[in-house]
Amino acid sequence: MSAEAMLRPAPAVAILPSRGGIVGALSDLFWRKPGLLLFLMLAPPVLWLGIVYLGSLLALLLQSFFSIDEFSGLINRELTLKTYGELFLPANLDIIIRTVTMAAIVTIASAIIAFPIAYYAARYARGKWKALFYLGIMLPLWSSYLVKIYAWKLILAKEGILTWLFEKLHLMWLIDAWLSIPVVGGNSLSVSATGTFIVFVYVWLPFMVLPIQAALERVPGSLIEASSDLGASPAQTFRNVLFPLALPGVVAGSIFTFSLTLGDYIIPQIIGTSRLFIGQAVYAHQGTAGNIPLAAAFTVVPIVVMGFYLWGAKRMGAFDAL
């Protein structure tokens, strides 16, 4: 058969018959009513989000407006702001300030460390180097969170590898000097706020790298060249073009690092001082103390803080380049 004969349309049939069966009928139906397919696909996750997720969150919020009877230890189900008032007791306010400060510093440090990594991955890594980058970033996420934290405890401990290394380098005075500073210091790195900070940055770093990398990936190389062509030094190009365009990614990443730090209760438990973080306070109040209303009120704090954070980011134009 010649090529022309092969390609000539078969006679008579312009409209093909239905494929038949239930699958064929459904295919035709979904093609005619795409909204139906969309509804069927979205209904389960919307139900999940709406009822299980938001519903339980609202139940939690409701709890925060209850109070606890100090003598009987029973929950008084009358709506009151008394529990929120307790948040402003010096001991509780101290916890909130400590946690928010730590979350802010961890976020800034993660962004500074993540940016060059993300920049390399987005602009230079190709082929197998890119695969290696993803593997390197994701690999720590595959291993157990607890194992990683205990590993860090060994690294940071007084008899740990870091101390050993600094002793060999005759730089032990550096660590000692740092540990003698109040607030950030302590007996050893593993029981200091500095240790908590190091482990937080380590554990949350992938959540900062990946969104920044995705944002940088969308910046065309010609924009960088255009900036340079118009006379901007590399530093000016970073400030005026690269950073503003990567900012949505930085903000997305910081939402992760900030909120994860605000809510975590395991890292400060294992590594750090005995001073509490919000997560630990929630854990203690809803568990042994049985003070669910105060635990709920503590949970509202990160939500409010994140709300202000996003509002501020929007005001600063962080989402203009989206």
Added chain:
Amino acid sequence: MTEARLSTASNQMTIAVSFRQVSRHFGSVKAVDAVDLDIRPGEFFAMLGPSGSGKTTCLRLIAGFEQPTAGSIEIFGSQADGVPPYRRNVNTVFQDYALFPHLNVLDNVAYGPMVRGVGRAERASAAEEALRLVQLPGYGGRRPGQLSGGQRQRVALARALVNKPKVLLLDEPLGALDLKLRENMQEELKSLQKALGITFVFVTHDQGEALSMADRVAVFHEGRIRQIGTPQEIYERPRSRFVADFVGSSNVLPPDFVKLHGGQPRWASLRPEKIRIGNGEAGQGVAGSVLSRSFLGATNRVTVEADGLRLQIVTPAGQPLPDDGATVSLHWLPSDLHLMEGPQ
């Protein structure tokens, strides 16, 4: 006396961009291979070639985005080796325009003055002036995303021109525009270049664009320049088969064909409009048979097969056309047969 004359000569002969044996290799790929090139000040210079011929790499070498692997580049007499783009008084209009999406049109145009530390009021008025020059006054407050392709291209032009560059580089700037807009922009660019007196270097794969706009054209092929000359020279006296093929739709005749019809055994080119179609009487001209005809508006194009060769013939509209399959005779003046140096 000789010395005096030489020095005045060299003053007058200041060259805008000069390439001396410039190569840019990417691994084993010779994107640009031993290119010599002199672009004169105030000239509208086109780099013409198919994709992958090295023309864009040459442009990027002038802009400073690429460094030559060998050879040297001078821009208005200054060595450009190792000089980063931001220290070159050369500006580029990018193929995709590369407008900053997070800045409005005015801030885009004022970007060059801004990074050079020009004050806010002064750079805003310079940017307004540049926008007026490209006929977009009052568009400063818009975002690039709100503009059409043609408007973006004008903004890109204004953003480059506001810096008063010594050389303006244009990388296929009209490629993304539709035909009507492209023709308008061609004329505008040409008159802008005349008015400003800036050296324009223009990269294109569209031979019509290169021929109609440029003062001189360099034809690129496989990393080398195959011919440099005025559009007339390139069109009428292509030096090689490649140039004849690529520039316009010339008929390229192999040596044995030329010999058969009474010429020297060399490659030759024959313009389609130089061939006259006769009525096929035996013993006159070259006999052939008509394969197809197409209507092009002002002209008709006839494809004729003669001695195993397909020849394109362009005739003015209104002349009677032979039928498909008809036997015709083809005639041309020996002087219209242009002999070439070789296949490349």
